[in-house]
Amino acid sequence: xxxxxxxxxxxxxxxxxxxxxxxxxxxxxxxxxxxxxxxxxxxxxxxxxxxxxxxxxxxxxxxxxxxxxxxxxxxxxxxxxxxxxxxxxxxxxxxxxxxxxxxxxxxxxxxxxxxxxxxxxxxxxxxxxxxxxxxxxxxxxxxxxxxxxxxxxxxxxxxxxxxxxxxxxxxxxxxxxxxxxxxxxxxxxxxxxxxxxxxxxxxxxxxxxxxxxxxxxxxxxxxxxxxxxxxxxxxxxxxxxxxxxxxxxxxxxxxxxxxxxxxxxxxxxxxxxxxxxxxxxxxxxx
Amino acid sequence: xxxxxxxxxxxxxxxxxxxxxxxxxxxxxxxxxxxxxxxxxxxxxxxxxxxxxxxxxxxxxxxxxxxxxxxxxxxxxxxxxxxxxxxxxxxxxxxxxxxxxxxxxxxxxxxxxxxxxxxxxxxxxxxxxxxxxxxxxxxxxxxxxxxxxxxxxxxxxxxxxxxxxxxxxxxxxxxxxxxxxxxxxxxxxxxxxxxxxxxxxxxxxxxxxxxxxxxxxxxxxxxxxxxxxxxxxx
Numbered sequence: 001x002x003x004x005x006x007x008x009x010x011x012x013x014x015x016x017x018x019x020x021x022x023x024x025x026x027x028x029x030x031x032x033x034x035x036x037x038x039x040x041x042x043x044x045x046x047x048x049x050x051x052x053x054x055x056x057x058x059x060x061x062x063x064x065x066x067x068x069x070x071x072x073x074x075x076x077x078x079x080x081x082x083x084x085x086x087x088x089x090x091x092x093x094x095x096x097x098x099x100x101x102x103x104x105x106x107x108x109x110x111x112x113x114x115x116x117x118x119x120x121x122x123x124x125x126x127x128x129x130x131x132x133x134x135x136x137x138x139x140x141x142x143x144x145x146x147x148x149x150x151x152x153x154x155x156x157x158x159x160x161x162x163x164x165x166x167x168x169x170x171x172x173x174x175x176x177x178x179x180x181x182x183x184x185x186x187x188x189x190x191x192x193x194x195x196x197x198x199x200x201x202x203x204x205x206x207x208x209x210x211x212x213x214x215x216x217x218x219x220x221x222x223x224x225x226x227x228x229x230x231x232x233x234x235x236x237x238x239x240x241x242x243x244x245x246x247x248x249x250x251x252x253x254x255x256x257x258x259x260x261x262x263x264x265x266x267x268x269x270x271x272x273x274x275x276x277x278x279x280x281x282x283x284x285x286x
Numbered sequence: 287x288x289x290x291x292x293x294x295x296x297x298x299x300x301x302x303x304x305x306x307x308x309x310x311x312x313x314x315x316x317x318x319x320x321x322x323x324x325x326x327x328x329x330x331x332x333x334x335x336x337x338x339x340x341x342x343x344x345x346x347x348x349x350x351x352x353x354x355x356x357x358x359x360x361x362x363x364x365x366x367x368x369x370x371x372x373x374x375x376x377x378x379x380x381x382x383x384x385x386x387x388x389x390x391x392x393x394x395x396x397x398x399x400x401x402x403x404x405x406x407x408x409x410x411x412x413x414x415x416x417x418x419x420x421x422x423x424x425x426x427x428x429x430x431x432x433x434x435x436x437x438x439x440x441x442x443x444x445x446x447x448x449x450x451x452x453x454x455x456x457x458x459x460x461x462x463x464x465x466x467x468x469x470x471x472x473x474x475x476x477x478x479x480x481x482x483x484x485x486x487x488x489x490x491x492x493x494x495x496x497x498x499x500x501x502x503x504x505x506x507x508x509x510x511x512x513x514x515x516x517x518x519x520x
Contacts, residue, residue, distance in 0.1 A: 161390070164383050168376050174338050175374035179388035179431070180362035 005254045006131040012250025014139045016243035017146035018205050022219060023226040023242045024153065024235060025197030031233035032170045032190045035084060035094040039102040041220030043195050046105060047072065047202020048211045049113050052120050061123035061207070068203040069196040076195025080188045088187070102216070109213040117212035142204050149200065150239060157235075166190055170233070222246075225265055229272045231279020240281055287350050289314045289439050289470040290335070295344030297334045304330045306494040307344065312439065317461075317471040319481035322491035323517060328474040329371055331491070332441050336361055336368055348439070362388050367437030371444050371474075373428045377417025381408055384416045384427055388435050401430045404460070422453035429460055439470040446477050458484065478518060482506065490515040 026040045047068055054064035083101060087093045124141055127134035157163035168176045169186045177183050209215060226245055230237030245265050252261035272280050290312040297305040304327050312318045320328050333339035335346055337358035346353040348366060356364065368374075376384050385408070386393055402409040405426045411419065416427060425445055432440050445461065446454045458480055465471050465484070475481035481488060482502040490498035492515055505512055513519060 164379065164387065167379060168383075168387055171376050171378065172374060174333075175368075175370055175376075176387070177338060177358045178336055178362060178368040178370065178374075180359055180435070181387065182357075182359045 003132040005251065007133050007135065008250040008254040009247055010130065010135065010250075011139070012247035013243065014143040014208075015205075015250070016246030017143045017150070018201050019219065019222055019226065019246055020239040020242035021146050021149055021204070022198045022201035023223040023230075023238050024150065025194035025201075026223045027227050027230070027233065027235055027238040028166070028190055029194035030227065031235070032166065033084065033187055034089055034091050035098070035191075036091055037098045037194075038095055038220065039098040039105060039216075040194075040198055040223060041216030041218070042102045042105040043072065043075075043198035043216070044202040044205070044219045045109065045213060045216035046075075047199030048120075048206040048209065048215060049109055049202075049213070050199065051203035051206040052118065052211045053113065055120065055123075055206075065200075065203045069200040072196035072199030073192040075199070076192035077188055079195070080191035084191055085184075085188075106213050106216070113213065115213065117210040120207045120211055122207045136208070138207055142208060146201070146204055149197075153197070154235075162186075162189070222265075225269050229269050229280055231276075231281050234279055234281055237279050237281030241279075287314070288312070288347070289316070290346075290348050290472065292331075292335060292346045293344055295331075295334055295346060296342045297330060297339050298342060299330070299339070304339075304494055305334055308334075308491075308494070308496055309344075310489050310496060312470045312472050314438070314470055315465070315468045316487065317465045317473060317485045319473045319475055319485035319488045320491060321475060321478065321481055321488060321516060323515070324476075326491045327494040328491055329443055330494075332368070332443055332472070332474060335441065336366070362435055362437075365436070365438040367432035367435055367440040369425075369428045369432055369440065369442045369445060371447065373421075373424045375416045375419075375424050375428065378415055380413050381416050381419070381427060382412040385412075385431050385434060387431065393434055394436075397434060397436070401433055404463070405430050420450075422449050422456070425449060425453075425457055426460070429457075429464070433464070437469060439472065440464060441472045441474075443474045444476055445473070446475070446480055454480070478512070478516060 022040070022044050026037060029035055029037050050071060051064045051068050054067055055061045058064060079101065083097050084094070087097050122136060122138040124138040126137045128137055128140070157166060165176070165181050165186050168181060169183050173183045222245065226242035227238050229245065230239070230241035245268065248268065249261040249265055252264045288311050293309050294307045295305055296303065296307055308327070308331050310318070310320070320331065322328050330339055334341050337353065348364060351364065353361070376387070407423055408427055408430060416424065419427060442461065446457055449457060461471060461473070461484055473481060473484060482505065485502060488500055488502060488505055489496050497515060498511060500508070509519060
């Protein structure tokens with residue numbers, strides 16, 4: 001029993017790190033562009049589908065996972081140009097446009113890839129003993145790789161000129177413009193990066209979840225909860241909240257079922273909003 | 287050639303006209319002050335010159351270049367520096383990140399050495415978040431951030447607003463130093479004394495347009511005009 005609890009907690013941690021990557025993408029898009037991107041979960045779904053299709057086409061998951069974020073970035077740049085830029089700074093309008101995008105992505109995948117859920121073979125086979133049970137090696141890899149991507153993103157954000165510009169534009173686009181920062185390009189790049197992170201999350205998760213056109217619908221509320229509990233626009237908070245929520249859901253699942261676990265998450269969000277309306281981690285730097 | 291020449295520019299904010307035909311000139315190396323009560327359009331004039339507020343009419347030329355076709359983020363590279371009202375700090379970025387934000391390459395070491403000689407407090411605090419600096423230090427940082435871009439024109443929006451009285455004279459001194467280097471200055475001020483001391487020419491603004499132009503000496507001799515447009519006595 002305790003082994004099962006621990007295994008589910010570890011499962012939660014694995015998912016938490018993957019979702020942290022996806023939620024971080026949502027958070028930078030929201031923080032910089034004031035966009036409530038309802039299609040973000042579908043970017044994750046697109047990542048799982050593209051990873052599976054590319055793996056089948058090329059025979060290599062590793063090639064697929066290398067290509068998916070590049071494709072995601074390109075898709076993000078294109079969508080920013082045609083549907084985000086015309087509605088920029090109008091948060092309520094972006095809900096409508098991205099909801100339309102969400103339906104187009106889901107139905108587009110259903111029409112081309114098909115409606116049936118599929119499973120993908122794990123690219124790393126085998127198990128290792130963990131707390132007395134056999135645990136998939138790939139899941140450990142997925143968690144480690146997601147964590148590495150998270151660290152790499154924060155290094156990029158704090159150590160490069162482009163990252164500094166992204167942080168500056170978040171705070172004051174007008175002064176940034178006057179100092180010579182190409183704000184429109186920074187916004188496009190940020191949307192591209194946020195999209196790439198969601199697709200990459202999908203590619204990492206593809207071997208441990210079902211691959212179908214609807215999976216984004218499940219991921220989206222979880223990402224929003226992480227962004228809200230972490231504090232709007234607080235990137236580190238988003239990551240911490242995603243991990244916290246996933247581990248919590250894992251632990252609660254071990255004694256009841258996933259539905260109760262999701263209710264527990266919503267309960268935690270309600271408490272967090274009542275007690276710390278600016279997020280659990282509102283004291284942290286942004 | 288005139289450094290900055292704007293002619294009859296108009297602009298609106300949410301359909302409400304805020305600039306109703308503003309014309310002014312800044313000659314090379316000259317310090318010009320733009321004065322007026324709150325809400326007459328002084329900040330809007332600067333923002334319209336910079337393209338941060340869309341111009342709906344009129345023309346703006348800088349060193350002979352028509353600014354209509356220049357995107358706003360290119361003006362800094364052309365040599366127009368801007369210190370916005372409230373200093374425009376990025377409080378969570380470090381002093382160094384603020385200072386070098388507009389530079390794409392490494393800063394000019396001679397220029398940096400010169401800036402640190404004048405603002406030693408900034409060098410001591412390079413890796414500190416800019417938000418932890420005092421108001422006066424932030425204003426110094428805003429000025430320094432302009433200077434590293436090697437501008438030939440600096441537009442300052444109320445640089446002494448909200449600064450401790452003790453530091454106002456230091457900021458005034460720094461602006462005078464900037465002007466001595468041959469950099470043109472367009473200064474928006476509420477503080478009449480600061481403006482009259484620094485500027486060689488003064489424009490008075492009211493309801494979105496320039497209503498009076500004079501030298502500081504002429505204004506000092508004309509208290510009724512000052513009172514009429516600024517509501518203060520000399």
